[in-house]
Amino acid sequence: MHTCRHCGTARDPDAASAIAWARERDPDGREHWLCPACARRHVRDIEAKLPHEWWA
Numbered sequence: 861m862h863t864c865r866h867c868g869t870a871r872d873p874d875a876a877s878a879i880a881w882a883r884e885r886d887p888d889g890r891e892h893w894l895c896p897a898c899a900r901r902h903v904r905d906i907e908a909k910l911p912h913e914w915w916a
């Protein structure tokens with residue numbers, strides 16, 4: 861079970877919205893997941909590869 865890195869929402873792999881989750885990989889190889897709402901809201905931060913701490 862994955863949870864949203866930003867808001868902590870749990871990802872239900874059986875839900876229709878599961879495919880909208882975004883996966884990111886840190887430089888150290890760890891994977892993180894973002895729920896659709898956070899992925900949409902922070903798309904610019906993600907594209908700029910801002911560290912998570914810098915997200916508004």
Ligand SMILES: [Zn+2]
Nearest residue numbers: 864867895898
């Ligand atoms: Zn979220």
